[in-house]
Amino acid sequence: MDHAELTTEQVLKRDIPWETYMTTKLITGTCLQLLRRYDKRSESHRSQLLDDDGPAYVQVFVGILRDIFKEETVEYVLALIDEMLAANPKRARLFHDGTIVDKDIYEPFLRLLWKGNWFIQEKSCKILALIVSARPKPQDGTVANGDASNSKRKITTIDDVLKGLVEWLCAQLRKPSHPSRGIPTAVNCLATLLKEPVVRSSFVQLDGVKLLVPLISPASTQQSIQLLYETCLCIWLLSYYEPAIEYLATSRTLPRLLEVVKSSTKEKSCCFDPRNLLSKGTFGAQMVDLGLPQIVQSLKAQAWSDEDLLEGLNQLEEGLKDNIKKLSSFDKYKQEVLLGHLDWSPMHKDPIFWRENITNFEENDFQILRVLITILDTSSDPRALAVACFDISQFVQQHPAGRIIVTDLKAKERVMKLMNHENAEVTKNALLCIQRLFLGAKYASFLQA
Structure with missing residues (x-):
């Protein structure tokens, strides 16, 4: 059998x-x-x-x-x-x-x-x-x-x-x-x-x-x-x-x-x-970006018989509203980078965003900067490559030790390879990044994307 x-x-x-x-x-x-x-x-x-x-x-x-x-x-x-x-x-x-x-x-x-x-x-x-x-x-x-812990x-x-x-x-x-x-x-x-x-x-x-x-x-x-x-x-x-x-x-x-x-x-x-995850790490930003508020509204419109489920949906909706209010632009940016979903959202070219958040890049031994550099090697999306090059150039310009840090992390060689990329948007931003790496912060500010 x-x-x-x-x-x-x-x-x-x-x-x-x-x-x-x-x-x-x-x-x-x-x-x-x-x-x-x-x-x-x-x-x-x-x-x-x-x-x-x-x-x-x-x-x-x-x-x-x-x-x-x-x-x-x-x-x-x-x-x-x-x-x-x-x-x-x-x-x-x-x-x-x-x-x-x-x-x-x-x-x-x-x-x-x-x-x-x-x-x-x-x-x-x-x-x-x-x-x-x-x-x-x-x-x-x-x-x-x-059994007793002192048993032989x-x-x-x-x-x-x-x-x-x-x-x-x-x-x-x-x-x-x-x-x-x-x-x-x-x-x-x-x-x-x-x-x-x-x-x-x-x-x-x-x-x-x-x-x-x-x-x-x-x-x-x-x-x-x-x-x-x-x-x-x-x-x-x-x-x-x-x-x-x-x-x-x-x-x-x-x-x-x-x-x-x-x-x-x-x-x-x-x-x-997902209520427990709202306050954990970058989950709040993910939930908002993935459209959970709209999903919750759609679910509430259905005729559920479970009162606990309806109550949970109401609480989740309120939690998301609070989270949207509290969500900083850097939280959103961080989530975008960690997921590798880079696009030309407004914060990338917002000077205020970079001035206010440049020290946040130092968190966890420059984790976000390291991920940006990794994207240069791993991504096949031209848009993500272009945005990553631009953001690295922004870090070089805004951070007092930007050139030294980026150079130590071996980003220069990776960016230079992208200067020959078939996509014009990638080559343009790779060139900008290299220019800022070779110039000091004092002169780099004169270069415009």
Whole structure:
């Protein structure tokens, strides 16, 4: 049978030879007694057993996964646990009960993420996510799964679990083990786990954010709408983590999100709330430039039944209005440069803009100037090349150390190459830039574009 398409129902039809495992001492007599009471019984009977002696059954299941490696048995026990948690997710708390002797409840599931077939991987991921989410808050002197921090026995800590889970989730996003379920399973799990600070930092360190961006596109089928919803939820959770914001701001994330919102015909697909990002970095400028105020007005005109959604749209509209008022011209300029979308907007040739903002170019070790110089190498758009040359020449003219800084950053050679460009606008502005580089600021001011 194809393990990729195996179902819980099919697995639970198997007969597992528990007595044989006791004979070979892989399980104890007590374990056998508990399994005989539980296995193949009605749901109501199993539910009563779990209510009466839940931690004991958890101990048995975890012990089997730790000590027995036969694939059919591992699949069977994972199916039992999955069935138990599906009937009542609160049962995940049983794994953290103080009476459980084996404190390393995470290790078998973490190991099976990488060792097993797709059925085993998917169940282990789902179960791990539920167990992790159900854990009690750590107290002084303890680690998150309950064992004393001064214990001599090495156990799997919650940080080990979360980092291991994130590695597997990123691996699924890069190269899914299952063609249709690998990515949805990973995103669903991330949407639960990204509330954890350790998960956010590990996910960003593993370049996970860029793996989510391609998944942000207008959806049509119910399955793709669910995936889009959970992807947007992941992005929203990441928006509370500064290192993730840096990547989101300089990638195509926001344009993709707004394209999704613009095409939303169902409330669930209109799920991303960008209010948290309004005050973050250059997101406010991006939202205005990408036409979010108009999109919000259009969405408000639709007959949504969700009052929370309508309230959110109203708040977003007010936030955008405030943002437009506060938005400085340099914020807009910075965003234009970072996105590489250079055009002859009024600020480029506005002397007041350059006089008032020239010191802003010193931020982050002249980041914006460095990006302008990089555009000379990377852009194939003649307009962007021309504007970049002009702006570099403006920096040379306006900044007291402009010539020295631009020369040290090796911009002169790049600009000189563009003097032979086929586009007249590019050659004109490249020439102007070179003239200003060869002349001092005192004489450069006489040159006009």
